[in-house]
Amino acid sequence: MDVRKLGNIEVSPIGMGCMGLSHGYGEIPDRAYSIEAIRKAYAFGCTFFDTAEAYGPRPGVLGHNERIVGEAVHDFRRAVVLATKLHLDTNEVSAKGLEVVVREHLTASLDRLRTDYVDVYYLHRINPDIPVEDVAGVMGILVQDGLIRGWGLSQVDADTIRRAHEVTPLSAVQNIYSMLERGVEEEVIPYCLAHDIGVVPFSPIASGFLSGKVTAGSDFSHSDDVRKYVPQLRTENMEANQPILDLLESYAERKNATKAQISLSWMLHKYPNVVPIPGSKNQERILENLGAWNVHLTDGEFAALEAGLARIPVHGHRGFVERQGSSMANWNRR
Template sequence: MKKRFLQNLEVSEIGMGCMGFSHGYGEVPEETYAVNAIRKAYDFGCTFFDTAESYGNEMFYPGHNEQLLGKAVEPFRKEVIIATKLHINLEECMGISLYDVLCKHIEQSLKNLRTDYIDLYYLHRVNENIPVEDVAESMGRLIKSGVIRAWGLSQVSVDTLAKAHAVTSVSAVQNLYSMLERDCDKDIFPYCLENNIGVVPFSPIASGFLSGKVTVETRFEGDDVRKWVPQLSKDNIAANQPILDLLRSYASQKSATPAQISLAWMLHKYPNVVPIPGSKNQERIVENLGACNVELTNEEFSKLETALDSFEVHGHRGHIETEQTSFGNNWKLVD
């Protein structure tokens, strides 16, 4: 797999979101299956793995996903880039410096991940009561100490990104971006290209819709967050079918899958984009990573862009969220 850079971090051009092994997509697989899935991704060429301190559910406590990832990559830790995320509550900042709060969080994540450093440390969502500039300053201190190599932000506007970047250089922005959610085209991508910042889209296959596997008959069970994804209501699944039909036509021409075409489109469009599709299914994980072998010509890409511009997208969510306004408040803070 080809490599790309998130500022100074070299990663595989497609990464892997690990959340589904702990929560968010209904019943989770057994630990052995999850560990093997992560290792199969590495064997395929994936060197970029994404998790968060909060990934867990009523069965698997927060930190469970970090622990799974840490166990899986321990044999080849130095060969991969680990990204994890933290939330900061105002209450935990009372009587203690923000830097010390971050140190407490990262100490637990380091233990969970079986490592002595974290490559990329995200603020999972901005807390409106804590200035992002203060977070940026503390992240800068962590970078200088060597405990993290780089830091990033998730679900932010370009204004928030610029405020943070002015204090401590931001290496990556993890925002919602896909063929159905293209708001980042307007300002996030231009700003990031200009400032050498990577963009790491989560849900790049639109929560599975762009794979063609989700239909109006699909039922989401248990803790599956797709119950609350606007584009996956029955009405919006039906209304967005023209986009899926377009993908299928390209997939047929390129001997690929619709999901692979959606990822290949993204990779062709921006040199600084590194999508992190998430799945709990080993076959689907390998399929997604296989998008690295699908290349669109300039003409194919141009026609695809023109067609996408002509469609109305139903069920828009948007990429600007805080801890107070997060989509995840419908259930819990998730990606």
């Protein structure tokens, strides 16, 4: 297994998105099961774990996921890379000052993660009231203080990345990217490639669609299942996007792999700075996804797969940041 880099931070080629252990995919698993899932991922070879202060069963209650991750990796903390995220509230920053607020959030995250530093500290969402250049300046101070090794942005365009990177070099950018959502290929990934910034795709299996295991009959009725809001998982769009699954299946049979593994192998082959973080609350699925780093496409296979994808239109784009009114309150924690 090769390693990849987020800036100068080495990680496994695929990481583990831990959100689903606390939020987003229906009933959350038992805490012991979640901790075991993270430890199994590490034993399998995963060294990159992604969490956030906002991931939890209820909005406004911070840290549920960070506590699980912190307990799970405590015995091998120095051997793994931890990424977490903070939100910035305009009123809070106005009252206390930006650096004070960022330090308070980081201190709380460090406590929940049971560590004295974070490897990658993301701004979870851009707050239009707070210049990203100012955030970058504070992140640079935290790097100098040894509290974080690097920093990142989530769901941002290339211009925002450029403005932030010019103040304090970014380690990573976390945006949506999959075979169904390829907008970052236009400007974001090229800029990041040119400036040694890692790209960390969330939802790289398109909320499970590319695995073939999420179907029109899947139940998303739980109040905390964000998949009910994903356009690609509407019945009409799943039916329209079936040719992509058929294409993946043809490669899966040839490579003795799963459709999810082929979709992940495709992005690993395409870009050397991409480190996907598929998320799941199922231990078997987590290990299956990590196993994609052992599935290698030849240059010819990759070219044929790319050509096949180019002939198939995608239905139900989520867009840059999907909006569904007030019903998206929980989803925006992603």
